Amino acid sequence: MMRGLSAILQKELLHIRRDRTTVFFTIIVPALQLVLFGYAANVTIDNIPVAVMDLDGRQESRRLVQAMENTRAFRVVQRVNDGESLRRAITSGRAKVAVVIPPDYTERLIRGQEAPVQVLVDGSDSQVASTAVNTAGLLGTSISLGRARAVSERAGLAAARSQTGQPAMPIDMRSRVLFNPDLEDSWFFVPGLVAIILQVVLSFLTAGSIVRERESGTLEQLFVTPVSAGGLLLGKLAPYAMLAAFELLVVLAVMKGLFGVPIQGSLTLLIMLAGLFILTALGLGLMISTLARTQFQAMQFAYLVMLPSVLLSGFVFPRSEMPWPLYWIGAVLPVTYFLEIVRGIVLRNADAVDLAPHIAGLGACAAVIITVSLARFRKQLD
Numbered sequence: 001m002m003r004g005l006s007a008i009l010q011k012e013l014l015h016i017r018r019d020r021t022t023v024f025f026t027i028i029v030p031a032l033q034l035v036l037f038g039y040a041a042n043v044t045i046d047n048i049p050v051a052v053m054d055l056d057g058r059q060e061s062r063r064l065v066q067a068m069e070n071t072r073a074f075r076v077v078q079r080v081n082d083g084e085s086l087r088r089a090i091t092s093g094r095a096k097v098a099v100v101i102p103p104d105y106t107e108r109l110i111r112g113q114e115a116p117v118q119v120l121v122d123g124s125d126s127q128v129a130s131t132a133v134n135t136a137g138l139l140g141t142s143i144s145l146g147r148a149r150a151v152s153e154r155a156g157l158a159a160a161r162s163q164t165g166q167p168a169m170p171i172d173m174r175s176r177v178l179f180n181p182d183l184e185d186s187w188f189f190v191p192g193l194v195a196i197i198l199q200v201v202l203s204f205l206t207a208g209s210i211v212r213e214r215e216s217g218t219l220e221q222l223f224v225t226p227v228s229a230g231g232l233l234l235g236k237l238a239p240y241a242m243l244a245a246f247e248l249l250v251v252l253a254v255m256k257g258l259f260g261v262p263i264q265g266s267l268t269l270l271i272m273l274a275g276l277f278i279l280t281a282l283g284l285g286l287m288i289s290t291l292a293r294t295q296f297q298a299m300q301f302a303y304l305v306m307l308p309s310v311l312l313s314g315f316v317f318p319r320s321e322m323p324w325p326l327y328w329i330g331a332v333l334p335v336t337y338f339l340e341i342v343r344g345i346v347l348r349n350a351d352a353v354d355l356a357p358h359i360a361g362l363g364a365c366a367a368v369i370i371t372v373s374l375a376r377f378r379k380q381l382d
Contacts, residue, residue, distance in 0.1 A: 045131040047075040047320055051095035053086050054079065056105040064101065064117070064171070067143060073135040086120075090178065092354035093344055096122045097132045109147070109170055116172045123180030124347035126188045128318060133175045140173030147171075179264070179347045186259045191346045192315045194251050195339040198274070199281045200306050202244050206285025207298040210236060215294060233377065237282050244278045255346075265345035269352060273345075273359065276366055277338040283370040284334070290376040309335045334365035 050068065054061050068074040078095055080086050089095040100118040102108075108115035119136045123129045147170045180187045248271070255261045263270070284305065292298035310316065312330035319330050330336050337358040344350035344358070352359065 045128055045318060045321065046072050048073055048097055048128055048132050049077040049095045049320070050074045050097045050099060051078040051080055051086055051089035052076055052099045052101070053081065053083075054101045055103040056101050058106045060106045060109055061101045064105075064143065065099070067139060068099070068136075071135055071139060073131060088354065090120065090122055091344070091348045091350045093122075093340060093348070093350070093358075096125065096128050097136075112170075114172050115170060116174050119173055119175040121175055121177045122348070123177040123183055124188060124343050125318070126180060126183045126185050129177055129180065129183055133177065136173045136175050140171045144170045187261050187347060188343075189315075190255050190259050190261050191342045192339050194248070194255065194342050195277070195313075195335050196310060196315055197251060198244060198248065198277060198338075199284070199309060199335050200302075201247065202240060202278065202281035203285040203288060203305060204299065204302045205243075206237065206240055206282055207288035207292065207302055208295055209240070210286065210289035211292050211295050211298040214289075233286075233374075237286070240285075241278055241282060244281070245275075248274050248278075261346065263346050264349040266351065270342065270345045273338070273341050273355075273362070276362060277334060277341075280334045280362065280366040280369055283366070283373040286377060287369060287373040290373065309333055312336070313339050315339055331361070332365065334362055334369065337362035337365065 052065055054065065065076060069076055074097065078085075078089050080089060086098050086100070090098050098120040100120070102116065102118075105115050105117070117140070119132070121129045121132045121136075177183060252263070252270075256263060285302070288298055288301045288305070292301050308329060312319070312322065312326055313333055313336040314330070315335075319327055319336070322330070340358045341355050341362065344355050348354075
């Protein structure tokens with residue numbers, strides 16, 4: 001019954017030993033998955049970028065800003081003097097929180113009046129927004145209690161009084177969530193899924209299609225036909241580009257109709273930049289097809305690209321909380337930039353000026369990926 005078992009076992013072990021790709025995906029990839037999940041899956045939100053418009057500019061207001069940074073939840077990245085600069089800081093994504101300190105902040109505290117501080121929070125990332133709102137509220141309470149303890153030494157006096165004359169906290173941190181006031185998680189994840197779905201579908205389909213032609217022998221037959229290299233390549237990729245354009249419209253319609261996510265910005269700008277990302281994803285699929293010898297290997301390589309695209313792009317976990325090596329790996333992924341573009345246009349009504357760094361990053365990724373893919377494909381043709 002077990003006759004020939006030893007021979008077959010030796011044959012399979014020898015085959016696995018010779019097939020380095022199988023060994024790589026069996027041993028290296030699981031270890032890589034563990035490392036990525038272990039370091040990227042960080043739900044602690046720290047160092048939220050903050051833009052400050054301090055219209056008071058005196059010791060008390062500077063002390064408030066310093067107290068915000070001391071919480072380690074906030075990190076001041078920009079100081080502005082006008083409302084337009086503050087708006088740009090938020091819509092561009094450079095700052096997730098904007099703090100406006102009124103010009104009479106110090107006078108109100110001295111007179112024992114309630115001093116309102118406006119805290120504008122970017123709600124497009126619900127995880128960061130929740131942390132920012134909660135931390136700002138706790139900070140205001142903590143500072144107010146500190147002042148109240150000093151004032152309470154004088155019996156019968158309150159630390160501060162509201163406009164109606166009732167006892168109140170000296171500092172009133174008035175948080176307001178922008179772009180996603182109800183902190184709906186779907187408003188954060190669904191726009192990101194547009195980028196992830198486009199890349200996954202296009203890279204899998206493109207790589208699988210070309211490798212399937214190679215496996216069946218029809219690709220070699222096309223090489224000897226009068227069809228030019230450019231015509232062959234364009235003919236293979238153009239149908240998938242048209243399919244991706246239709247897929248983009250379907251996904252956007254489902255996002256708006258089913259999940260109720262509004263498109264606040266320019267739909268034309270979104271479609272134009274999506275076209276650039278589609279070309280990049282097609283180039284990525286073409287590159288995978290030049291590395292894989294079989295459809296199975298093509299799927300494995302596509303999965304290897306998909307894993308960091310989901311974990312390191314900021315789709316689930318904030319990139320600012322990742323270790324620097326993983327942060328820079330995410331910086332070379334095209335989906336990282338397109339994800340920020342989609343969220344910026346859909347949720348924050350960002351324009352091309354706001355998104356300029358992300359557009360430049362996506363353009364650089366597209367140039368590198370398409371150039372390398374075409375070079376490798378032409379080499380195979382030769």
